[in-house]
Amino acid sequence: MTTSSPAGPAIHVAGLRKTFRVPVREAGLVAAARSLVRRETREVQAVDGISFDIAPAEVVGFLGPNGAGKTTTLKMLSGLLYPSAGEALVLGHVPSRRESAFLRRITMVMGNRNQLQWDLPALDSYDLIRAIYRLPTDEFRRTRDAFVELLDLGGLVNKPVRNLSLGERMKAEIVGALLHRPAVLFLDEPTIGLDVTMQKRIRAFVADYNRQTGATVLLTSHYMADVQALCRRVVVIHHGRILYDGALADLATAFGSMKTIGVTLREGAVDLSAYGEVIGDEDGRILLRVERAAAPDVATRLLRDMPVADLTIEDPPIEDVIEHVFASAAPTE
Amino acid sequence: MSSPTVERRRREPLRPLRLFGLFLRVSVLNELQYRANFAIQLFQSAIALGTGLAVLALVFGQTDELAGWSQPELLAVMGVHVLMGGIIGTFIQPNMVRLMGDIRQGTLDYVLTKPEDAQVLVSIREVRFWQAVDIVIGGVVLAFAVAQLGGGVGPGQAVAFATALLLGAVMVYCFWMLLTITAFWVVRMDQIVELFEGVYQAGRWPVTIYPGWLRISLTFLVPIAFAVTVPAEAVTGRLTPETLALAAGFAALLLAVTRAFWRIGLRRYGGASA
Amino acid sequence: MNVRAWADIYATQIRIAIADQFQYRVANYFYMIGMIAEPIIYLVVWSTIARQQGGQVGGFTPGQFAAYYIVWTLVRNMNIIFTPFGWEERIRQGELSGMLLRPIHPIHWDLGYFAGWKFVVIVLWLPLAAVLAFLFSPDLDPRPIDIAVFAVAIWGAYLIRSVVYWILGMLTFWTTRVGPAFELIFTAELLLSGRLVPLSLMPDWAQQLANVLPFKWTFGFPIEALVARLPEDQLLGGLAMQALWIAIGSVGVALAWRVAIRRYGAVGN
Numbered sequence: 002m003t004t005s006s007p008a009g010p011a012i013h014v015a016g017l018r019k020t021f022r023v024p025v026r027e028a029g030l031v032a033a034a035r036s037l038v039r040r041e042t043r044e045v046q047a048v049d050g051i052s053f054d055i056a057p058a059e060v061v062g063f064l065g066p067n068g069a070g071k072t073t074t075l076k077m078l079s080g081l082l083y084p085s086a087g088e089a090l091v092l093g094h095v096p097s098r099r100e101s102a103f104l105r106r107i108t109m110v111m112g113n114r115n116q117l118q119w120d121l122p123a124l125d126s127y128d129l130i131r132a133i134y135r136l137p138t139d140e141f142r143r144t145r146d147a148f149v150e151l152l153d154l155g156g157l158v159n160k161p162v163r164n165l166s167l168g169e170r171m172k173a174e175i176v177g178a179l180l181h182r183p184a185v186l187f188l189d190e191p192t193i194g195l196d197v198t199m200q201k202r203i204r205a206f207v208a209d210y211n212r213q214t215g216a217t218v219l220l221t222s223h224y225m226a227d228v229q230a231l232c233r234r235v236v237v238i239h240h241g242r243i244l245y246d247g248a249l250a251d252l253a254t255a256f257g258s259m260k261t262i263g264v265t266l267r268e269g270a271v272d273l274s275a276y277g278e279v280i281g282d283e284d285g286r287i288l289l290r291v292e293r294a295a296a297p298d299v300a301t302r303l304l305r306d307m308p309v310a311d312l313t314i315e316d317p318p319i320e321d322v323i324e325h326v327f328a329s330a331a332p333t334e
Numbered sequence: 335m336s337s338p339t340v341e342r343r344r345r346e347p348l349r350p351l352r353l354f355g356l357f358l359r360v361s362v363l364n365e366l367q368y369r370a371n372f373a374i375q376l377f378q379s380a381i382a383l384g385t386g387l388a389v390l391a392l393v394f395g396q397t398d399e400l401a402g403w404s405q406p407e408l409l410a411v412m413g414v415h416v417l418m419g420g421i422i423g424t425f426i427q428p429n430m431v432r433l434m435g436d437i438r439q440g441t442l443d444y445v446l447t448k449p450e451d452a453q454v455l456v457s458i459r460e461v462r463f464w465q466a467v468d469i470v471i472g473g474v475v476l477a478f479a480v481a482q483l484g485g486g487v488g489p490g491q492a493v494a495f496a497t498a499l500l501l502g503a504v505m506v507y508c509f510w511m512l513l514t515i516t517a518f519w520v521v522r523m524d525q526i527v528e529l530f531e532g533v534y535q536a537g538r539w540p541v542t543i544y545p546g547w548l549r550i551s552l553t554f555l556v557p558i559a560f561a562v563t564v565p566a567e568a569v570t571g572r573l574t575p576e577t578l579a580l581a582a583g584f585a586a587l588l589l590a591v592t593r594a595f596w597r598i599g600l601r602r603y604g605g606a607s608a
Numbered sequence: 609m610n611v612r613a614w615a616d617i618y619a620t621q622i623r624i625a626i627a628d629q630f631q632y633r634v635a636n637y638f639y640m641i642g643m644i645a646e647p648i649i650y651l652v653v654w655s656t657i658a659r660q661q662g663g664q665v666g667g668f669t670p671g672q673f674a675a676y677y678i679v680w681t682l683v684r685n686m687n688i689i690f691t692p693f694g695w696e697e698r699i700r701q702g703e704l705s706g707m708l709l710r711p712i713h714p715i716h717w718d719l720g721y722f723a724g725w726k727f728v729v730i731v732l733w734l735p736l737a738a739v740l741a742f743l744f745s746p747d748l749d750p751r752p753i754d755i756a757v758f759a760v761a762i763w764g765a766y767l768i769r770s771v772v773y774w775i776l777g778m779l780t781f782w783t784t785r786v787g788p789a790f791e792l793i794f795t796a797e798l799l800l801s802g803r804l805v806p807l808s809l810m811p812d813w814a815q816q817l818a819n820v821l822p823f824k825w826t827f828g829f830p831i832e833a834l835v836a837r838l839p840e841d842q843l844l845g846g847l848a849m850q851a852l853w854i855a856i857g858s859v860g861v862a863l864a865w866r867v868a869i870r871r872y873g874a875v876g877n
Binding site: 378399400528529532544 | 635638639641642643644645646648649652653656657660661665666787788791792795798799804805809810811
Binding site for chain 3: 021022073076079080081082083097099101102104105107108109111114116118120121125126128129131132133134135
């Protein structure tokens with residue numbers, strides 16, 4: 002019987018590895034005939050030895066392109082997949098043992114999965130959650146009503162789920178996922194497919210929940226806005242390996258070897274490609290990408306040579322940084 | 335005034351047949367890719383056959399004849415049942431299911447804009463090739479049963495059988511078509527296939543065993559009798575010219591009613607989408 | 609976990625199933641009507657034979673065949689459980705992941721939901737049974753003990769079938785080519801459960817085989833409990849056999865599930 006130690010990390014991962022065996026199928030008649038007799042497989046390292054610790058109440062963003070190993074890691078931490086090697090501890094439990102006490106304290110929200118009964122109001126599904134997690138009725142009602150109000154669901158929870166829009170349904174799903182007040186949240190692309198207002202609502206809700214309950218949140222997303230809004234710390238994963246684990250604010254400095262110079266000229270259209278790589282030219286504002294070290298020098302020369310009305314020096318957008326990180330990280334086979 | 339399309343139709347009375355051949359060839363070429371489907375179909379047909387024979391064996395274990403039909407004659411009925419089931423599953427049902435889907439999703443328009451007669455098109459464009467396994471199996475069982483009867487089948491009987499089979503198939507087509515056309519009004523029709531397959535099981539036995547009200551329903555309401563029992567009568571020497579004439583007449587009537595109902599349904603469909 | 613908590617879970621699941629399936633009552637009716645073609649056909653065939661043979665065959669008169677096959681329609685509905693074919697979709701659509709994150713065994717959801725569904729089905733079935741009784745004049749005169757045993761046996765049948773086919777469904781974790789295996793077992797069940805014909809009409813070797821398989825106890829036994837005026841020791845012995853098969857099945861579910869989940873955890877979906 003393991004209990005979580007109050008001082009230790011909420012999530013502890015050491016040397017975690019996950020290998021899948023994938024069938025190899027080649028084109029052609031001969032290969033097809035051969036495959037009848039012997040199934041050829043090769044190994045895919047979905048997660049290739051990762052380690053990190055997450056303290057209680059931390060909100061950590063997991064960034065990586067498709068196939069990087071994010072979802073696989075989340076599944077290992079929630080007990081859905083068994084690690085091939087390495088160690089994982091969540092609140093002091095080994096996830097793959099799938100102990101009841103462990104499952105009662107976590108939740109996993111997957112973007113386009115529905116846990117609610119399709120033809121019935123969400124309230125009915127919430128009632129089932131109450132029964133399964135053995136939530137005391139008063140406490141359950143208070144939590145439920147508070148969440149419904151926070152997410153502005155109102156009477157929508159009385160309508161059959163099939164009659165709700167995608168955004169409304171997602172909100173209802175999230176309420177359902179948190180009714181049992183879990184201490185650890187695994188959010189896998191929670192705002193995928195939603196419009197901007199809905200995304201903001203859900204982000205605010207998660208941030209609020211984290212503040213009020215001190216829950217630990219591990220979030221994966223394609224939308225940088227999610228990560229930037231919620232996470233101070235990010236873990237960048239690619240080809241199953243961790244490329245970066247630290248503050249989001251430092252990500253650009255750690256990897257961004259480029260700077261973006263934005264130049265607005267007083268008059269005329271000039272070709273500035275001599276100064277750097279022209280990556281944008283809109284409404285008279287030209288964007289140049291230059292090496293970080295060269296940026297002050299380029300700026301000085303522009304100000305001296307050109308009729309500059311306005312000049313800015315910025316870190317490139319996080320998306321570009323990430324893209325650059327992934328493009329330069331060499332895959333291992 | 336007649337359009338070029340109508341002119342062409344007048345000069346090519348066998349056009350539906352030609353079209354059918356075209357669709358058939360496409361379907362066969364398509365399906366031959368899916369050899370797995372053949373294995374699955376063979377397996378399922380084998381199981382159905384095995385179960386049917388087991389029931390017959392149980393019946394034969396208790397009695398030599400059922401309502402005047404001897405054991406080989408009952409086997410012949412089963413053979414016709416499987417064979418006709420194969421015809422329905424290969425040529426009729428796939429078209430009806432697809433038509434239902436087209437009506438529900440509004441994609442019938444694609445058919446209506448083609449120069450060919452819409453009813454012909456929707457009736458012949460789908461062929462579920464591997465269901466033809468049942469046609470073969472039914473034929474084999476029937477041949478075996480006829481051999482057991484000893485008398486053999488003369489040319490007259492063979493022609494009567496083929497005619498009865500064709501008329502039966504036409505009537506099943508009309509029945510299915512009439513049901514499917516109601517989809518123009520009542521859009522949800524998913525359970526029809528299951529319902530039909532349940533009722534069709536009644537054809538495994540000669541309809542004469544059923545009580546009066548049931549027998550009449552299985553003759554004129556759902557034409558199972560004409561589909562299975564009448565062709566089986568042809569093969570077992572029971573078929574009377576009157577019955578065959580009745581079959582022909584009823585088939586002609588059903589075709590006319592189906593055609594009229596189709597026209598009404600099309601008008602409704604056109605009205606709905608406008 | 610205590611009894612109160614489990615009762616709460618099941619009551620909630622049953623409530624949800626009833627609310628859900630009541631919305632689909634028309635579809636449910638269509639399905640039930642389609643289902644009665646099968647027993648009516650057998651009823652007519654065997655009644656015809658019985659009349660030809662001088663009033664009875666295999667110990668059944670036409671009136672008793674009518675009773676057998678009308679009760680058949682209820683038992684057939686009680687036998688409907690989560691199909692083993694459903695596992696492929698569950699795994700593929702990710703529904704299984706959701707179930708695995710819950711702190712209770714997923715079988716409770718299936719057991720609870722389908723049980724609730726049965727209540728809707730029973731209510732819909734009553735008028736249908738009345739019509740069938742009117743049309744076919746069954747010879748049915750059960751004693752109180754017959755009714756009591758029947759009421760228990762139909763739920764025993766439901767439980768046996770639920771656990772047995774749950775175990776079979778686990779095969780899907782290893783291969784998607786489960787169709788032939790399932791179909792073969794369904795066919796064996798069809799022949800050896802009393803669904804095709806009352807088991808007394810089957811050859812001796814088949815009857816003996818049926819005694820050691822679970823199928824008879826899911827179909828033939830409940831029907832005969834109500835219809836055949838069995839001696840008391842056979843009635844209670846039948847219930848005992850049901851309990852035995854439920855126990856065997858439950859152990860099987862626990863073992864098979866553990867192995868299947870290990871497999872799922874290794875390869876994902």
